Amino acid sequence: MLITLFNKIRNKIYHPNDNNFYYGEFKGTLTYWKLILFNLLFPGRFFNQLKFGQVKYFNYLKNKYMKSKPFADALLNQKLFELNENGSITIESYFSEKIIDDFKNEYKDEIFYLKNKNSDVNEYFKNGSLKIKNSLIKIWLDKDIIKLIESYMCAKLYARNYPTLNFSLGKSATSSRFIHKVKKTNVTDVWHVDHSTLISCHIFLEDIDKNGTCMEYVRGTNKYFNTNFAVSDEVIKKSNLSVAQCFGKKGSVNIHCGNVIHKMRPKPESNRLMLTFGFTAGSNINLDVNCVAKCLSSNFDLDSLDQKNRKLLQGIFPINQSKGYSIKKNGKLEPTSFRGI
Numbered sequence: 001m002l003i004t005l006f007n008k009i010r011n012k013i014y015h016p017n018d019n020n021f022y023y024g025e026f027k028g029t030l031t032y033w034k035l036i037l038f039n040l041l042f043p044g045r046f047f048n049q050l051k052f053g054q055v056k057y058f059n060y061l062k063n064k065y066m067k068s069k070p071f072a073d074a075l076l077n078q079k080l081f082e083l084n085e086n087g088s089i090t091i092e093s094y095f096s097e098k099i100i101d102d103f104k105n106e107y108k109d110e111i112f113y114l115k116n117k118n119s120d121v122n123e124y125f126k127n128g129s130l131k132i133k134n135s136l137i138k139i140w141l142d143k144d145i146i147k148l149i150e151s152y153m154c155a156k157l158y159a160r161n162y163p164t165l166n167f168s169l170g171k172s173a174t175s176s177r178f179i180h181k182v183k184k185t186n187v188t189d190v191w192h193v194d195h196s197t198l199i200s201c202h203i204f205l206e207d208i209d210k211n212g213t214c215m216e217y218v219r220g221t222n223k224y225f226n227t228n229f230a231v232s233d234e235v236i237k238k239s240n241l242s243v244a245q246c247f248g249k250k251g252s253v254n255i256h257c258g259n260v261i262h263k264m265r266p267k268p269e270s271n272r273l274m275l276t277f278g279f280t281a282g283s284n285i286n287l288d289v290n291c292v293a294k295c296l297s298s299n300f301d302l303d304s305l306d307q308k309n310r311k312l313l314q315g316i317f318p319i320n321q322s323k324g325y326s327i328k329k330n331g332k333l334e335p336t337s338f339r340g341i
């Protein structure tokens with residue numbers, strides 16, 4: 001009761017009335033002082049980023065003034081620089097046609113199933129618990145991609161969810177005004193940020209056209225003290241910041257920081273097939289026993305992974321604790337600390 005009242009007062013201070021730029025759920029802003037005010041009123045996102053070393057502006061400076069280059073390959077150093085500056089990069093044709101074709105061949109039934117789905121409206125059709133096979137591991141745990149993301153995050157990386165096949169069906173163009181009016185959308189076609197410590201990786205399984213259904217992001221907003229309110233198209237336009245599209249040939253890899261303002265931009269009769277991976281610096285891990293069962297039904301041996309990769313997956317595939325777990329009074333699990341019997 002008191003908290004609801006406090007939230008109402010806070011919202012009123014933050015945003016008293018709807019206008020042409022801020023309306024309904026579109027209360028997000030790119031204005032420096034408004035963002036500072038928001039972070040004072042709603043400090044949760046900032047504190048979580050602080051806890052996991054993900055205050056993006058601090059990390060931006062750390063990377064910008066880093067003396068040594070992490071890669072021997074100049075292209076990867078350049079991509080790290082771009083990711084730090086803009087919050088998203090696409091590495092064109094990173095995976096060879098053969099690697100992508102081998103993967104698609106092994107998962108042809110799952111792809112066929114998703115691609116045969118249809119709808120009258122924009123939709124995501126997903127398989128979020130793919131059976132783990134070597135052709136998937138080869139793409140998911142690519143050493144250089146992981147190293148690039150860890151360098152950007154200035155942190156050790158953990159898988160946040162299970163590898164997901166995503167078939168995005170584009171049926172009609174949308175806008176924040178339209179979504180505000182109809183109060184419904186099935187895809188993330190509003191300007192938003194993800195959970196505070198996340199970063200995502202999209203592997204294009206088919207060519208993605210610049211003018212078709214694709215992701216868009218606002219360059220440089222990864223460094224902002226962003227909020228969890230959606231941002232209207234009008235605010236993006238007014239900001240004069242540059243909007244970029246994520247497109248490329250089959251085998252290209254897009255990486256986008258969860259703190260960059262982004263959205264899916266649907267276009268009529270234009271679809272997108274991707275393999276998507278979520279990573280985190282430590283929070284919001286989606287452990288799900290049903291997914292564990294499905295993913296490992298291929299009899300993949302997790303212990304065949306090297307130690308670094310096994311640890312990277314430990315949030316979604318927990319490593320056995322020698323003394324098991326204890327259930328705390330609040331229902332949370334924690335490894336039993338008592339070493340005896």
Ligand SMILES: [Fe+2]
Nearest residue numbers: 188193194262
């Ligand atoms: Fe997102």
